[in-house]
Structure formats: structure tokens, C-alpha cells
Amino acid sequence: MKHQIIALALTAAAAFSSHVAASAAELELLQPGKLLVATEGTFPPFSMRAADGTLDGLEIRVMKEICQRLDLEYTPVIIKWESLLIGLQADQYDITSDAMDITAERQKQVVFANGWxxxxxxxxxxxxxxxxTPADLKGKTVGALASSTFAKIAEDKGATVKGYKAETDGIQDLINGNIDAEITDAIGAGYMIKSANMPLEVLPDFVSHVQKGFAVKKGKPELVKAVNKALADMVADGTYAKLTTDLVGFNPAPKDPIKSIQ
Incomplete structure (x- = not known):
């Protein structure tokens, strides 16, 4: 009887072990049990450092919650904006959490989880x-994140574009009078100006409306599916709103999220 119990226990342990391994493989992860997530860590309120030095921000909080629901260890990979998609294609991480706009052009390169x-x-x-007004940008020097949709918008408005590796660098140049304006994300701009009491203002007219997406290398449908479910669940049960509202004053979840294109 004792031997039978031991045998059953070993069988159960083996089954559990194979289930965990299978789950990791099914999610197409680079490292079992971990979700390697690319972020800049320098774009408040999306990603930034808390007082104790740990990562915090909208994307960090949402992605950490996703990892918890998938029973994965959140493993951040700090990387510059211009290298995000290059590193993704090179399998340096599983997913990007950086505040990246979902565009038709980018959807040709990667798969986005549903707009978050x-x-x-x-x-x-x-x-x-x-x-x-945005029309007044013609002939002016305008800052924007390098290789971003904001840089393209500035060009389309007839401005001379000065590109930056970090949004905060452009904002600092604007404060110093080195550029005439900066085109940036409404949430990020509002947060920075309010929290640091900057001598800047946000013009009321939007130049674009976008949804942000978590990018995944093509060929990982199960990972995308798992992230989508975790995200939908946390929006539905109110967790998303609790995690984000205290940073920006409202719930920025899309009412009609852009869906993944596999």
C-alpha cells in the first residue's frame, strides 16, 4: 500500500511537472515561467522609477498584473525606444510594454495584443x-520621439522636426527654449506638466487619436491569446481602473479595443 501511494505521488508530480513545462511551451516563452518585457522606464506616467527605485507607471502596473494572472514572473528588459522592435524580432524579450501606437504599418511587422x-x-x-493651434507649427522647430508617429505628424504640419531618444529630453529642450513645441502623448504630457509644475501648457486640439498596444513577434498566437484574456478580465473586474486612475485621473481603457491581427 505504501509503495502504491509513493508511486501515485511520483506519477502526480511528473504529471504536474509536464503540465508546467507544457504550459510554458504553449505560451511560446523565451524562458519558462518568465515573461520578458521590454520597456524604456523613462516615460512617465507610462514607465518610470518610483521613490524606491523600482519600476512603476501605467504600462508597468498593467503588465505586472497580466503576469500575475498568467502565473509568470514579470521580468523587465530596459531598452531604448528606437531598438524596441529590433530587439523583439531578435528574441531579446517576449513582448514590449512601451507606449507604442497600434498602426497599420506596425501591424505588418508584429502582432499587437488588443489595444490596452x-x-x-x-x-x-x-x-x-x-x-x-496645430496649424501654427508650420515653419517651427518641433520636438518628437525619434521614429514615432508624432514625428511624422510634425513633418506633415510643415515643421522642422528634432528627434529625441526620450520624451523627457524633448520636454526639457522646450523648457530651455531650444525648440518651439513638442508633439507628444496627451497622457504623458499632462502627467509631466502637473507633477513637476512645468511652465508649459497643452493645446486643446488633438493631432491624433490612438490606442497603445503590447507588441509580440509574429508566430506566437498562444501568448497573444493569453495576454488578451488576462487584459480583458482585469478590465471587466475593475482591476485595470484601480491600477491606472490614480496616475492620470481617469480610466484610459479603450471602449472599443483594436483587436489583434494574427
Whole structure:
């Protein structure tokens, strides 16, 4: 009887072990039990450092919750914006959490999980600036994140674009008077100006409306499916709102999320 119990226990343990391994393989992870997540860590309120030095922000909180629901260890990989998709294709991480706009062009390169946040581009200027509408950007020097949709919008408005590796660098240049305006994300801009009491203002007219997406390398449908379910569940049960509202003052979950295209 004792031997039978031991045998059954070993069988159960083996079955459990194979189930865990199978689950990791089914999610197409680079490392079993871990979700390697690319983030800049320098774009408040999406990603930033808390007082104790740990990562915090909208994307960090949402992605950590997703990992918890998938029973995975959240493993951040700090990387510059311009290298995000290059590193993803090179299998340096499983997914990006950086505040990346879902666009038709990017959907040709990667698969986005369902849109996780809705925002838009705005023009930020110094208080008292003569620039009052996006049309006033023509002929001006405008800062934007390098290789971003905001840089393209600035070009389309007839501005000379100065690209930055980090949004905060552009904002600092604007404060110093080195550029005339900055096009950036409405949520990020509002947070930075309010929290640091900057002498800047956000113009009321949006230059774009976008949804942000978590990017995954093509060929990982199960990982995308799992992230989508975890995200939908946390929105439905109110966890998403609790995690995000205290940072930006409202719930930025899209009412009609852009769906994944596998």
C-alpha cells in the first residue's frame, strides 16, 4: 500500500511537472515561467522609477498584473525606444510594454495584443507661446520621439522636426527654449506638466487619436491569446481602473479595443 501511494505521488508530480513545462511551451516563452518585457522606464506616467527605485507607471502596473494572472514572473528588459522592435524580432524579450501606437504599418511587422490604452497626440508649448493651434507649427522647430508617429505628424504640419531618444529630453529642450513645441502623448504630457509644475501648457486640439498596444513577434498566437484574456478580465473586474486612475485621473481603457491581427 505504501509503495502504491509513493508511486501515485511520483506519477502526480511528473504529471504536474509536464503540465508546467507544457504550459510554458504553449505560451511560446523565451524562458519558462518568465515573461520578458521590454520597456524604456523613462516615460512617465507610462514607465518610470518610483521613490524606491523600482519600476512603476501605467504600462508597468498593467503588465505586472497580466503576469500575475498568467502565473509568470514579470521580468523587465530596459531598452531604448528606437531598438524596441529590433530587439523583439531578435528574441531579446517576449513582448514590449512601451507606449507604442497600434498602426497599420506596425501591424505588418508584429502582432499587437488588443489595444490596452486610448490616448492621442497633443502639442505642448511654453506658456504664453504664440502657437495656439496645430496649424501654427508650420515653419517651427518641433520636438518628437525619434521614429514615432508624432514625428511624422510634425513633418506633415510643415515643421522642422528634432528627434529625441526620450520624451523627457524633448520636454526639457522646450523648457530651455531650444525648440518651439513638442508633439507628444496627451497622457504623458499632462502627467509631466502637473507633477513637476512645468511652465508649459497643452493645446486643446488633438493631432491624433490612438490606442497603445503590447507588441509580440509574429508566430506566437498562444501568448497573444493569453495576454488578451488576462487584459480583458482585469478590465471587466475593475482591476485595470484601480491600477491606472490614480496616475492620470481617469480610466484610459479603450471602449472599443483594436483587436489583434494574427
Amino acid at each position: 490604452l486610448e490616448s492621442g497626440g497633443v502639442v505642448v508649448v511654453a506658456k504664453g507661446s504664440a502657437i495656439r
